[in-house]
Amino acid sequence: MRLLARGESIVEQLEVHASEKCRGRACETRALGNTGCAVVPSPRQTIPVSGDSELLDAVLDAAASLIVVVDAHGKLVRWSRACEALLGYTAAELEGPDAILDLIPAGERSMAENAMRALRAGRSPVPAEFHWRTRDGDLRLIDWSTTALTGPDGEVTYMVGTGIDVTDARQGEAERAAAEARLRHMAEHDALTGLFNRRRLEQELDRHIAHGRRYGMDGALLLLDLDDFKRVNDEFGHRAGDRVLTAVAVVLNHRLRESDIVARFGGDEFAVLMPVGGLAEATDLAELLGAAIRSDVPTPAGPLSASVGIALFRDLSTADEVLSRADDAMYAQKRGEHSPARHLRPVE
Numbered sequence: 001m002r003l004l005a006r007g008e009s010i011v012e013q014l015e016v017h018a019s020e021k022c023r024g025r026a027c028e029t030r031a032l033g034n035t036g037c038a039v040v041p042s043p044r045q046t047i048p049v050s051g052d053s054e055l056l057d058a059v060l061d062a063a064a065s066l067i068v069v070v071d072a073h074g075k076l077v078r079w080s081r082a083c084e085a086l087l088g089y090t091a092a093e094l095e096g097p098d099a100i101l102d103l104i105p106a107g108e109r110s111m112a113e114n115a116m117r118a119l120r121a122g123r124s125p126v127p128a129e130f131h132w133r134t135r136d137g138d139l140r141l142i143d144w145s146t147t148a149l150t151g152p153d154g155e156v157t158y159m160v161g162t163g164i165d166v167t168d169a170r171q172g173e174a175e176r177a178a179a180e181a182r183l184r185h186m187a188e189h190d191a192l193t194g195l196f197n198r199r200r201l202e203q204e205l206d207r208h209i210a211h212g213r214r215y216g217m218d219g220a221l222l223l224l225d226l227d228d229f230k231r232v233n234d235e236f237g238h239r240a241g242d243r244v245l246t247a248v249a250v251v252l253n254h255r256l257r258e259s260d261i262v263a264r265f266g267g268d269e270f271a272v273l274m275p276v277g278g279l280a281e282a283t284d285l286a287e288l289l290g291a292a293i294r295s296d297v298p299t300p301a302g303p304l305s306a307s308v309g310i311a312l313f314r315d316l317s318t319a320d321e322v323l324s325r326a327d328d329a330m331y332a333q334k335r336g337e338h339s340p341a342r343h344l345r346p347v348e
Contacts, residue, residue, distance in 0.1 A: 056078075057078075060078060060079070060080040060081070061080060061081040063080045063082060064082060065080070065082060065162050065163065065164060066079075066080060066082050066083050066086065066142060066161075066162070066163035066164065066165065067079060067080040067082070067083070067160070067161070067162055067163075068080075068083060068100065068160070068161040068163070069158055069159070069160050069161075070100060070116075070158065070159050070161075071157070071158060071159075072120070072155070072156050072157055072158070072159070073097065074097075074098070074100060074101060074116055074159075075095075075096075075097055075099075075100070076091060076094050076095065076099060076100045077158065078091070079091055086132070086134065086140060086165060087103065087132060087134050087135060088134050088135030088136060089103075089135055101113070103132045103133055104130050104131065104132065104133070105130075105131055105133060105139065108130040108131055109130075111128050111129070111130045112128060112130055114128075115127075115128040115144070115146050116146075116159060119146060119147075119148040119156060119159050120148070120156050124146075124147050124148045125145045125146060125147045126145075126146045126147075127143075127144065127145055127146075128144045128146065129141065129142070129143050129144065129166075130142065130144075139167075140165050140167045141165070141166050141167045141170055142163040142164065142165055142166070143163060143164050143166045144161050144162070144163040145161070145162050145163075146159055146160065146161040146162075147159070147160050147161075147162075148160075187199070188200040190263070190264040192242055192245060192246060192264070193245060193246055193248075193249035193264050194249065195249050195252075195253075195262055195263050195264045195270075196261065196262070196263035196264075197263060197264065197266075198263065198264075198265050198266060198271075200263065201261065201263035201265070201271050201273065202319055202323070204261050204273055205221065205273055205313075205319045205322060205323070206319045208273060208275045208313075209313050209317055209318070209319060209322070211275070212275075212313060212314075217275075217276055218276070218277065218278050218312060218313070218314065219273070219274055219275045219276055219277060219312070219313055220273075220274045220277055220278070220279070220281070220282035220310055220311065220312050220313070221271065221272070221273055221274070221310070221311050221313065221322050221323070221326045222271065222272040222273075222274065222282060222285065222286055222289070222308055222309070222310055222326065223265065223269060223270075223271050223308070223309045223311075223323075223326040223327055223329075223330045224252075224269065224270045224271070224272070224289065224290075224293075224306045224307070224308050224330070225268060225269050225306060225307045225330055225331075225334060226244075226248065226268040226269075226270075226293070226304060226305075226306050227304070227305045227306060227307055227334070228301070228304075228305075229241065229244070229268040229304070230268075231301050232244055232299055232300065232301050232304075235300075235301060236300045236301065240299075240300055244297060244299050244304065245264070245268065247296075247297045247298065248270065248293060248297050248304075249262070249264065249270070251289075251292050251293060251296045251297055252270060252272065252289060252292075254292075255288055255289055255292050256272065256285075259275055259276065260272055260273065260274055260275070260285075261273040261275070271326075272285070272289065278312065279310070279312060282310045282312065283310065286308040286310055289306070289308065290305065290306050290308055293305065293306045294306075307330050307331075307333045307334040308330060308333065309325075309326045309327060309328065309329030309330025309331070309332070309333060310326060310329055311323075311324075311325035311326035311329060
């Protein structure tokens, strides 16, 4: 099989490694001819290999895992048939000093080199994860656990790596994560405009009210209702209405600070959460947004206006109270009443 002449055989190394494990430890000894003792396996003990190299060959070829044995310099000594099946290379094609490392993409090669350095420094086992490139050019992600074998002088003579091809499993995990992210996005965003939906806006409102209460900070919620938007839908169709709503979303996003949060509340209503600021700042923002909608949102029915209601949230406010007051203020403005803003007093 794939055995490179190198003084002491790998079978002998494994036997010496196993017999040394027996010394000073409780082990179960049976009459096994001249093969020494058998070690009762435990998480930190090694079962010795008895027999000749053909037995080791058979064990390697029967293993479903990827098993690689390299010498102290990283040159391939043996590997399992599973490696050959995965890569499409024979061991004879990888006899060069760095041939086994050349299977690893250049950007990841240091991971394998670091693992070998750690083994030579006395760490064992050492985990590592990097890709192997197959003969066809495919990259397969391998999860390795590597162990060092030492000679009588304690120097590392061989390094044994056991690996599992986790490419498909990781791809499946990534696909599941992406699907979950899409579902979360759908649950929290408006499908037409891409803005947060009402559910997510209410979550943000709860969070910022609690934050303001803790740190004594004021903020405001603005509700915007597009005036006469129904005319666009009725006279020019829902597609035209969808284009107008999308344009409003773009205008609002462009006029807001990074800390502000905008959402489509449903139908032709939008909401803006201003986490920090009082009545003066909220009124200025309401006027800015109303002017931007009139000037920057084209509609087939002519200029579009918006009624804006403002509610300030204070330390004892709840999200439902803030939403109710902002809604009242918005409809008060729509009816032409004096002030577009309603100041929310603390609840006793």
